[in-house]
Amino acid sequence: MPNVVVLAGDGIGPEVCASAVEVLRAVAPDVELEHHLLGGGAYDQTGSPFPDATRQAVLACDAVLLGTVGGAQNSPWNSLPRPLRPESGLLQLRMALGVYANLRPVKVMPGLEGFSPLREDLARQVDVLIVRELLGGAYFDPRRAIEGDQAYNTIGYSKAEVDRVARVAFDAARTRKHEVTSVDKANVLEVSELWRGVVQDLRDREYPEVKLEHEYVDSVAMLLVKTPGRYDVIVTENLFGDILSDLAAVIPGSLGVMPSASLGDGPGLYEPIHGSAPDIAGKGVANPTGTILSVAMLLRHSLGRDTEARRIEDAVQGALEHVRTPDLGGQGTTQELGAAVLARL
Template structure:
């Protein structure tokens, strides 16, 4: 039986993770679950945001379902040395799993265009997949220092790192509209020159059916909100991908609608992209849609069960129309929305 490790984490993480697990048990009763600590909760319990017992649990696992990591801006966790902060536990988790590609779908649900801050005619039909390199670049390079009034970080990439994430983007595009936009800053950064060169060479060598274009990150930051339908699959490096995916996340109208999958050579990591929302933690009002859709991505990309994933995604779409949560202008709390998803799973298609 497939083994899933759940890492509920901090804030609303335990609430939305419980909802996702409830839905997973409904569509895939053969799954087994094992819960462990991550982030601030792990530091409080074990003195480490990514304790050894959590690391050990990942050695024999089929997929990992993560809740949220971190606390409020004034959280005491933020005063800790950087390696002990909750976010450091998340970075270490990604590295331990070897998850080098983060997939973030940005999709406006039919009938929910009014939730987007964009005009309905711009939001309608938006369906973008952002593929972000996750283990390289400025976030992971060891050549960094803060010394008095001087500080530096280094952005570094190698051809193998670029090619492996580009392959993920091209593979995804083959199953969508066949278009990839590679994002860089090649007019001023040598590392972006390497990125552009290697992505283009890989396309010309192995993916000639894919339409590839290159755009600068500042241009994409403008166009992704002024003309989002121009994009199918976007692939970019770690820092640019972090910023662009958060920018694009506003298009559907709520971070509560944004799932993600982090993939590599081993078990995948699946998580909603919203934060820990400590202001509503424990109140039972968090929107669990992103966590539930992350569970669908777990089934599709982690276990190869696309039919079950489609079943969940269809049920979430129905629940969003019938029982929208408070962040979407409705009244449903976490439990009510999850119940609506469970009921929709049993609704016949058509």
């Protein structure tokens, strides 16, 4: 029997997770659910943002559903030493799970084109999956320092690190349009030369049916806005992926509708991309769509239940035709939108 650990977290996390859990129970009643602590609330109760009980639970489960972590800028949590802050709990969670590939689907749902900053004809074309390497590159390379009036960071990747995230992208492309764009800066960076070579070799050996293009990151940043419909699956390293995925995040018109998955060789981690939004926490107006769609990704990638995932995605699309939370110009509540999704299931 599959086991899913739910980490509701802080801010609006408990509210959006509650709606998502109801949807998960509706389509997969056999899944066992465990609820554990993470983030600021975990620190308040246990003295750690990532308690040992949570660590043990996530390492023994099949998948993790996460809400949000963190508080307002003036939160007492922000005056804690960095290892004790809520965001440190999230980083420790990702490291414990060993998730090395972040998947962020970007799509403008029918009827929501008017909320996108792009022209409506361009917004309708958008259906891209950004696969970002999560555990390497400049963010994690230990070769860094501030020395007097100079500082440096290092972008380093091994062939194995590139190969494993590229496989995730190619496997995803096989379920989509069979097109991958590998993003680098190989005209000036040696690490990008290695990246490009590894991705090309993998495609030639094991994924000959997938069309592969190599593009520079500055060009992709421009074309994601100018002609976004040209992309199917984008795969790139940590720093470039961080920037491109945040650029693409504004395209659907609200962060509240966007899910994400972080995958490795063990349990997957699924969460909405929005923050904890402490200013609206407890008001019942948070958009649960991103968390509900994260459940769909959980079912697809960790439990192999694509049919149930598609049911959720279709139900969300239908629900948004009638109920919208304030971030989408409506007056619906978190519970009302969640109930509308359930009704369509």
